[in-house]
Amino acid sequence: MNLSLKQPSVLPGFGLTLGFTLFYFSLIVLIPLSGLFVKTSSLSWEQFWNIVTTPRAIASYQLTFGASLVGAFINGIFGSIIAWVLVRYHFPGRSVVDALVDLPFALPTAVAGITLTSIYASNGWIGRYLEPLGIKVAFTPLGVLVALTFIGLPFVVRTVQPVLQDLDREVEEAATTLGANRWQTFWAVIVPELWPALLTGIAMAFARAVGEYGSVIFIAGNMPLKSEITPLLIMTKLEQYDYAGATSLGVVMLVTSFVVALMINLLQWWSSARHMNQ
Amino acid sequence: MSIQVDHVTKRFGAFTVLNDVNLHVREGELVALLGPSGCGKTTLLRILAGLERPDQGRIFLQGAEVTDQRISERRVGFVFQHYALFRHMTVADNVAFGLNVLPRAHRPSATRIQEKVHDLLGLVHLQAMADRYPSQLSGGQRQRVALARALAVEPKLLLLDEPFGALDAKVRKELRRWLRRLHDDLHITSILVTHDQEEALEAAHRVVVMHRGNIEQVGTPDEVYENPATPFVYQFLGDVNVFHGRMSQGRIVDGEDRIPSSAVGESSDEQEVTFVRPHDLELSPSRTMPAQLEATVQFVNAAGARVHLELESKESPEPIAVELTKERYRELKIQQGDVVFVHPKQLHVFKMPGLGQ
Amino acid sequence: MNPVTIATNTDLQWKDSLTTESSLVRWVLIGTAFLYLTLFLFVPLVAIFTEALKHGLSSYVDSFLNDDALAAIRLTLLVAAVAVPLNALFGVAAAWAIAKFEFVGKQALITLIDMPLAVSPVISGLIYVLLFGAQSWLGPWLAEHDIKIIFALPGIVLATIFVTVPFVARELIPLMQSQGREEEEAAITLGASGWQTFTRVTLPNIKWSLLYGVILCNARAMGEFGAVSVVSGHIRGLTNTMPLHVEILYNEYNAVAAFGVASLLTLLAIVTLSAKALIERKTVSLNRQNIHV
Numbered sequence: 001m002n003l004s005l006k007q008p009s010v011l012p013g014f015g016l017t018l019g020f021t022l023f024y025f026s027l028i029v030l031i032p033l034s035g036l037f038v039k040t041s042s043l044s045w046e047q048f049w050n051i052v053t054t055p056r057a058i059a060s061y062q063l064t065f066g067a068s069l070v071g072a073f074i075n076g077i078f079g080s081i082i083a084w085v086l087v088r089y090h091f092p093g094r095s096v097v098d099a100l101v102d103l104p105f106a107l108p109t110a111v112a113g114i115t116l117t118s119i120y121a122s123n124g125w126i127g128r129y130l131e132p133l134g135i136k137v138a139f140t141p142l143g144v145l146v147a148l149t150f151i152g153l154p155f156v157v158r159t160v161q162p163v164l165q166d167l168d169r170e171v172e173e174a175a176t177t178l179g180a181n182r183w184q185t186f187w188a189v190i191v192p193e194l195w196p197a198l199l200t201g202i203a204m205a206f207a208r209a210v211g212e213y214g215s216v217i218f219i220a221g222n223m224p225l226k227s228e229i230t231p232l233l234i235m236t237k238l239e240q241y242d243y244a245g246a247t248s249l250g251v252v253m254l255v256t257s258f259v260v261a262l263m264i265n266l267l268q269w270w271s272s273a274r275h276m277n278q
Numbered sequence: 279m280s281i282q283v284d285h286v287t288k289r290f291g292a293f294t295v296l297n298d299v300n301l302h303v304r305e306g307e308l309v310a311l312l313g314p315s316g317c318g319k320t321t322l323l324r325i326l327a328g329l330e331r332p333d334q335g336r337i338f339l340q341g342a343e344v345t346d347q348r349i350s351e352r353r354v355g356f357v358f359q360h361y362a363l364f365r366h367m368t369v370a371d372n373v374a375f376g377l378n379v380l381p382r383a384h385r386p387s388a389t390r391i392q393e394k395v396h397d398l399l400g401l402v403h404l405q406a407m408a409d410r411y412p413s414q415l416s417g418g419q420r421q422r423v424a425l426a427r428a429l430a431v432e433p434k435l436l437l438l439d440e441p442f443g444a445l446d447a448k449v450r451k452e453l454r455r456w457l458r459r460l461h462d463d464l465h466i467t468s469i470l471v472t473h474d475q476e477e478a479l480e481a482a483h484r485v486v487v488m489h490r491g492n493i494e495q496v497g498t499p500d501e502v503y504e505n506p507a508t509p510f511v512y513q514f515l516g517d518v519n520v521f522h523g524r525m526s527q528g529r530i531v532d533g534e535d536r537i538p539s540s541a542v543g544e545s546s547d548e549q550e551v552t553f554v555r556p557h558d559l560e561l562s563p564s565r566t567m568p569a570q571l572e573a574t575v576q577f578v579n580a581a582g583a584r585v586h587l588e589l590e591s592k593e594s595p596e597p598i599a600v601e602l603t604k605e606r607y608r609e610l611k612i613q614q615g616d617v618v619f620v621h622p623k624q625l626h627v628f629k630m631p632g633l634g635q
Numbered sequence: 636m637n638p639v640t641i642a643t644n645t646d647l648q649w650k651d652s653l654t655t656e657s658s659l660v661r662w663v664l665i666g667t668a669f670l671y672l673t674l675f676l677f678v679p680l681v682a683i684f685t686e687a688l689k690h691g692l693s694s695y696v697d698s699f700l701n702d703d704a705l706a707a708i709r710l711t712l713l714v715a716a717v718a719v720p721l722n723a724l725f726g727v728a729a730a731w732a733i734a735k736f737e738f739v740g741k742q743a744l745i746t747l748i749d750m751p752l753a754v755s756p757v758i759s760g761l762i763y764v765l766l767f768g769a770q771s772w773l774g775p776w777l778a779e780h781d782i783k784i785i786f787a788l789p790g791i792v793l794a795t796i797f798v799t800v801p802f803v804a805r806e807l808i809p810l811m812q813s814q815g816r817e818e819e820e821a822a823i824t825l826g827a828s829g830w831q832t833f834t835r836v837t838l839p840n841i842k843w844s845l846l847y848g849v850i851l852c853n854a855r856a857m858g859e860f861g862a863v864s865v866v867s868g869h870i871r872g873l874t875n876t877m878p879l880h881v882e883i884l885y886n887e888y889n890a891v892a893a894f895g896v897a898s899l900l901t902l903l904a905i906v907t908l909s910a911k912a913l914i915e916r917k918t919v920s921l922n923r924q925n926i927h928v
Binding site: 006007009010011012013014016017018020021024025028029030031032033035036039078081082084085086089091095097098099100101102103104106107108109110111112114115116118119125126149150153182207210211212213214218231232234235238241243246247250253254257258260261265 | 656657661664665667668669671672674675676677678679680682683686721724725728729731732735736737738739744746747748749750751753754755756757758761762763764765766768770793796797800816819820823828829832833851854857858859860861864865877878879881882885890893894897900901904905907908909911912
């Protein structure tokens with residue numbers, strides 16, 4: 001009895017619900033995903049390596065990961081400011097703004113893609129003011145950055161916001177009574193509390209951006225070696241019936257995603273462990 | 279319903295929560311399981327309810343074994359520590375729940391259920407609150423709803439897990455007297471888990487003192503208080519002065535001082551510890567017996583029905599607590615700083631092997 | 636009534652000034668936040684509807700009241716009608732097993748359930764092509780039995796389910812874990828069966844989060860583009876969902892029609908966000924009631 005993997009409980013339905021959960025999840029997620037690796041294993045290591053290190057592939061990694069990283073950091077800065085403003089200040093329209101922050105999450109990516117393209121095109125609402133300054137956004141790598149920044153926006157705000165909300169005002173009051181000015185209090189008391197959540201948010205924005213497809217392909221221009229992201233390259237290979245190529249690139253992306261997801265889990269574990277100690 | 283707990287052992291991982299526990303509860307009794315947190319009292323209660331299953335041992339209710347019986351077959355009422363009221367239901371719906379979920383064949387009619395809920399709310403003095411939600415009630419009111427809900431299914435056995443633990447002192451006192459009266463009216467065999475000795479001594483017919491998964495003593499409140507079976511029970515039930523000392527020739531040798539000890543019979547050279555309750559210490563202004571303890575009055579608190587003094591003595595590293603009646607205190611005319619002479623009217627000596635001082 | 640405890644308004648302002656910034660800093664921060672949100676949120680949102688209404692109301696309505704658009708809308712609704720209930724059932728089952736029981740590997744399962752969120756939509760489609768496509772080892776058998784999965788409805792449904800698997804479970808697991816199992820245990824001690832306990836005690840406690848999870852799942856199911864794009868084959872009027880229809884129209888330089896259909900999806904997103912705000916307010920007030928417990 002003591003060796004059983006489940007602690008006894010009077011509540012019923014454990015076998016049924018866990019059984020269904022595992023069955024459904026295996027069928028929908030685990031088995032299809034493992035198919036990706038099975039397919040790759042039919043290639044030799046050399047074949048695989050050649051596919052994933054062509055100049056076109058490497059250029060796409062550079063753009064995808066580079067733009068995702070820059071976008072995530074831009075969101076790290078502005079997302080923190082937005083979270084701070086939403087939690088700490090009262091101003092008209094606050095609740096509407098708060099709700100709209102999730103728009104990039106709720107808006108279908110294709111809609112985001114065509115909208116950003118039309119705004120940032122050289123005759124678009126914003127593009128026409130950037131054009132005279134010599135800044136071209138649509139159909140350039142900068143357009144990729146704009147799209148990836150857009151879709152990552154909610155992540156930092158939504159991870160930093162609750163931590164900021166739960167922050168004990170008394171700690172700040174204590175810092176003030178001990179003679180710290182506002183700036184010192186901010187850096188010495190508030191920032192250390194926010195740090196894990198902020199990093200988690202940035203990592204989540206990055207992870208989302210790396211795999212993004214819909215919002216990018218319209219604005220990117222999709223020039224091989226210049227403005228082609230890796231998911232699009234996979235798509236192109238699929239359309240050419242190059243399954244080995246698509247699968248190999250898919251494995252590279254999937255492994256990267258899992259590494260990032262693992263890092264996010266570690267970050268969350270770290271931040272919750274810190275809170276436990278308090 | 280009588281209860282028999284037979285050699286019950288329960289482990290969580292490597293930790294033994296209950297260690298070969300035996301207990302008998304008579305029909306209609308109100309028994310308190312008393313002990314510090316982690317002593318296993320709640321686990322024992324949950325095993326009786328069927329919420330946990332013992333690793334070893336058996337449980338009998340009314341002489342029939344129920345160890346493997348499902349909770350729904352035991353007819354047990356359980357009152358949870360944090361009430362576990364259904365937050366989305368009104369008070370009346372909470373109380374009616376156990377009746378509403380009965381199979382249709384056994385379920386009373388809607389009007390009958392309504393009447394019953396009304397009666398039960400009357401019993402716990404909450405008729406006026408029938409349509410409120412749990413969040414709109416005070417802690418004491420919630421506790422009474424939880425009790426009414428448990429009673430609605432007409433349990434043969436009522437189990438209460440720290441029922442007053444989350445309430446403030448005054449409400450707690452009221453509720454436990456009320457519970458005692460309710461029990462006297464209903465005569466349901468009841469077991470109450472508590473870590474509050476006053477609650478156990480006041481509410482229960484019998485008290486089961488538990489410590490580290492073992493039962494230390496079972497007895498009436500009077501028995502466990504006046505004749506503690508173990509040092510733990512002595513210390514857990516009320517204030518006590520502890521003298522680390524050695525028994526020799528009928529006397530407690532504590533440092534160089536001697537307290538005469540008629541209560542201690544034979545002599546031995548083992549390490550021993552002497553326990554004396556504050557109200558069992560007698561004071562006199564001058565030495566009337568050769569072996570009284572000399573002490574200085576450090577602090578007097580005369581507020582309340584009894585007077586509490588704190589004495590300091592060369593012979594004891596800890597301050598000595600003394601409790602006197604108001605009359606005795608006035609007779610003695612003691613003030614802070616006075617020198618007094620102390621001797622016990624009653625004491626207990628326990629052999630504590632391996633407890634070096 | 637103790638006069639000492641009554642804080643006046645000026646007291647509060649004074650107290651606040653200890654832990655807040657000067658008004659200059661405050662307005663600079665608010666201004667920065669607004670500028671950023673304007674560039675990335677407000678302007679796009681307004682642009683969608685402006686572009687859609689560029690040639691007047693009648694051409695706007697025409698953009699989605701034609702056979703191809705209506706077929707796309709029907710297909711999208713159908714896909715969501717299959718995917719969302721299945722994922723809701725999965726979410727409830729997973730949350731019940733995880734929140735109400737202790738078992739080995741629980742934490743790993745929680746992490747695993749989030750996995751589809753970390754997978755690129757393109758890969759979510761790709762894996763089903765590898766499994767059921769003509770080149771796969773199932774391919775010849777499927778062709779022989781005339782079963783079409785890829786470039787057909789089943790493939791679209793499967794890819795959509797994959798992408799939206801975690802949404803309901805993610806909402807329910809933390810909530811049900813925080814609610815503990817005392818209420819359910821109380822129901823069982825009062826003689827309720829497992830099903831009665833679930834429908835009468837658990838379900839009322841989780842209904843708002845369940846609803847929110849379903850709404851979120853639905854929004855993503857109707858709006859999914861990448862994964863569906865891989866498995867759909869883009870057959871107009873047949874395997875085109877609304878987002879794919881938007882893409883085709885846009886690539887044909889029919890911007891008004893593209894934004895017309897896009898505006899419907901945008902309205903869905905706005906409804907989703909409003910529902911979220913409403914439900915959040917509801918659960919916050921519920922929590923507040925429970926806090927003063």
